[in-house]
Amino acid sequence: MIEVCELTKRFGRITAVDGLSFQVRPERVTGFLGPNGAGKSTAMRMMLDLDRPTSGHVRIEGLPYRQLREPLRTVGALLDAGSVHGGRSARAHLRWLARSNRIAGRRVSEVVELTGLESAISRRAGKFSLGMRQRLGIAAALLGDPRVLLLDEPVNGLDPEGILWFRGLMKALAAEGRTVLVSSHLMSEAALTVDHLVVIGRGRLLADTSTAEFIDRHTRSCVRARTPEPERLREVLTGAGIRVEEGPHGSLEAIGAEPARIGELSAAHGVTVHEVARQAASLEEAFIRITGESVDYRGTDCRSSDHGNGEVR
Numbered sequence: 001m002i003e004v005c006e007l008t009k010r011f012g013r014i015t016a017v018d019g020l021s022f023q024v025r026p027e028r029v030t031g032f033l034g035p036n037g038a039g040k041s042t043a044m045r046m047m048l049d050l051d052r053p054t055s056g057h058v059r060i061e062g063l064p065y066r067q068l069r070e071p072l073r074t075v076g077a078l079l080d081a082g083s084v085h086g087g088r089s090a091r092a093h094l095r096w097l098a099r100s101n102r103i104a105g106r107r108v109s110e111v112v113e114l115t116g117l118e119s120a121i122s123r124r125a126g127k128f129s130l131g132m133r134q135r136l137g138i139a140a141a142l143l144g145d146p147r148v149l150l151l152d153e154p155v156n157g158l159d160p161e162g163i164l165w166f167r168g169l170m171k172a173l174a175a176e177g178r179t180v181l182v183s184s185h186l187m188s189e190a191a192l193t194v195d196h197l198v199v200i201g202r203g204r205l206l207a208d209t210s211t212a213e214f215i216d217r218h219t220r221s222c223v224r225a226r227t228p229e230p231e232r233l234r235e236v237l238t239g240a241g242i243r244v245e246e247g248p249h250g251s252l253e254a255i256g257a258e259p260a261r262i263g264e265l266s267a268a269h270g271v272t273v274h275e276v277a278r279q280a281a282s283l284e285e286a287f288i289r290i291t292g293e294s295v296d297y298r299g300t301d302c303r304s305s306d307h308g309n310g311e312v313r
């Protein structure tokens with residue numbers, strides 16, 4: 001479990017993290033989301049005691065990071081996949097990490113197998129592609145068999161097969177009872193990987209909710225209709241109290257209506273319709289909508305407070 005309590009970090013006049021409080025629970029994969037510059041990396045650095053908070057604190061498994069007896073066995077982290085000695089082989093890098101943390105050498109082979117690095121293990125890390133470096137970073141994070149995992153943008157550079165592998169690995173680690181926090185600025189990717197979402201914007205908490213609830217609440221569905229008589233169909237639908245907007249390629253979008261209702265209304269009024277299909281708004285749009293609004297939150301004097309529905313206003 002990770003507990004983040006009223007965490008704030010200022011760099012001069014910039015407030016990177018602003019009174020942030022949330023908990024990351026075990027047995028599920030939690031996504032830490034926010035647009036570029038939202039404060040995700042700064043918050044993760046404070047979780048790992050790499051940056052000192054201006055105020056507030058973080059506890060990992062009940063303790064501040066610096067009080068953990070064997071940190072690598074409690075928390076595995078991937079912050080910057082580039083921070084590997086480029087002249088060392090992947091094997092040498094992992095062995096050195098294992099030895100300096102009193103981790104048995106056989107664990108190196110286990111994490112190499114887990115991350116699919118067998119064929120690259122003797123190559124210099126400096127020659128690795130970004131995707132391979134991410135795998136090496138994940139291998140290093142897993143070395144101590146930690147109960148908590150903190151991964152900053154781990155799918156950066158992974159190819160589609162790598163992303164699928166990563167999703168499976170995260171789910172398996174959470175199913176083993178671990179606490180898994182994964183940051184991303186890509187909502188659609190996160191939605192496929194994570195069970196729970198913590199969304200921040202400008203350093204403040206915007207949502208702390210299950211992925212399913214987030215999708216439910218934020219993806220406005222509509223029905224798209226293609227017709228050679230758009231003006232007539234628009235008239236019929238608005239006459240029935242349905243809000244209609246322009247869709248792509250001359251189509252119409254009926255907001256909050258069921259496809260059957262559109263079909264029945266057009267049939268009753270003799271309007272020809274070529275296609276009626278339900279459309280789900282993309283998660284990316286929902287993400288942009290709620291993080292875009294974060295600018296307004298900064299204009300108020302209110303402290304963040306959870307209104308019981310997982311969202312913060």
Ligand SMILES: Nc1ncnc2c1ncn2[C@@H]1O[C@H](COP(=O)(O)OP(=O)(O)OP(=O)(O)O)[C@@H](O)[C@H]1O
Pocket residue numbers: 011014015016034035036037038039040041042043185
């Ligand atoms: N050492 C620093 N000195 C000054 N400002 C900093 C420092 N580190 C971060 N910031 C600023 O704090 C804000 C949050 O940055 P941070 O890197 O934590 O965001 P992020 O959500 O991780 O973004 P990204 O997705 O781009 O990595 C940004 O405005 C950034 O410029």
